[in-house]
Amino acid sequence: MEMQEIYNCDKYKVLNVNLNIGEKMPLHEATSDAFIICRKGKGLITFSDRTVNIHKDETLLIEAHKQHQLEILENFSASIILENDGRINFIKHEIRKEIPADVY
Secondary structure (H helix, E strand, O other): OEEEEEEEOOOEEEEEEEEOOOOEEEEEEEOOOEEEEEEEEEEEEEEOOOEEEEEOOOEEEEOOOOOEEEEEEEEEEEEEEEEOOOOEEEOOOOOOOOOOHHHO
16 A cells, blocks of 8 residues: 655645555544545445445545545555545554445
């Protein structure tokens, strides 16, 4: 996983994240709302109550402190927009949820 801040101003910042097929971004949360713009690939974002499929050219708003994890199904690249002081905090335990086969 590669994550890099590419822009920062007084109101927000932009991070680029790149992951390869089979990689996982472990359980984490952002301290501000996070707007995800998928530029390439496909992944599954798992929350405690649902799983969302995200792929190229899709966007997703994740509310602040909403814990989730990401599993990469195709090489993945996305931009993440956070408030200027927003942070991504990784959490030690994993969400335990069975993902239905039809999500793939």
